[in-house]
Amino acid sequence: MMIRHALEDIDVHFYALPIDDIKQNPIWVSYVTSRTPPFDTAYTNNPLVIELFEEAGIAVKQPPMYRREQYSGTEIRRRMLADEDWKHLVPDAVADVIDEIDGVRRLKRVSGTDGFDY
Numbered sequence: 001m002m003i004r005h006a007l008e009d010i011d012v013h014f015y016a017l018p019i020d021d022i023k024q025n026p027i028w029v030s031y032v033t034s035r036t037p038p039f040d041t042a043y044t045n046n047p048l049v050i051e052l053f054e055e056a057g058i059a060v061k062q063p064p065m066y067r068r069e070q071y072s073g074t075e076i077r078r079r080m081l082a083d084e085d086w087k088h089l090v091p092d093a094v095a096d097v098i099d100e101i102d103g104v105r106r107l108k109r110v111s112g113t114d115g116f117d118y
């Protein structure tokens with residue numbers, strides 16, 4: 001929903017296909033291609049995904065990282081947990097969805113533990 005809203009706002013036409021993590025690397029590329037229209041290039045920076053697609057003979061392109069120190073899911077979640085500013089790091093549509101679903105409170109709740117801090 002967040003990706004869809006953000007891309008609609010900048011008039012990018014696309015469709016998203018949900019693909020499960022099947023946790024079986026040897027058949028993962030076959031699983032992906034069985035659920036997608038034909039494609040000749042995969043775009044990713046994920047080392048495992050690069051390896052699996054290249055092994056299967058599918059071309060991979062790696063988009064250059066842009067201001068990675070701040071445009072990072074890990075960094076944005078850290079800011080949410082620390083009550084620091086984060087909305088300027090995501091598209092407006094994404095911030096709206098996170099607000100609508102009370103996302104920061106939910107993140108704080110699921111980041112807790114049921115044990116001691118050692």
Ligand SMILES: Nc1ncnc2c1ncn2[C@@H]1O[C@H](COP(=O)(O)OP(=O)(O)OP(=O)(O)O)[C@@H](O)[C@H]1O
Binds near residue numbers: 044065068071072
């Ligand atoms: N700053 C960035 N510039 C360009 N591409 C990026 C950037 N951050 C993530 N990507 C790419 O977007 C895709 C999705 O990345 P992902 O969802 O793992 O984001 P992430 O910020 O790495 O999240 P997390 O910190 O939770 O691992 C990957 O192909 C990744 O390489």
Ligand SMILES: NC(=O)c1ccc[n+]([C@@H]2O[C@H](COP(=O)(O)O)[C@@H](O)[C@H]2O)c1
Binds near residue numbers: 024048049
């Ligand atoms: N065996 C598997 O289920 C398997 C293998 C490789 C990647 N994946 C998933 O595919 C996705 C790849 O996304 P990115 O290329 O955007 O990192 C990730 O969610 C990753 O966990 C799953």
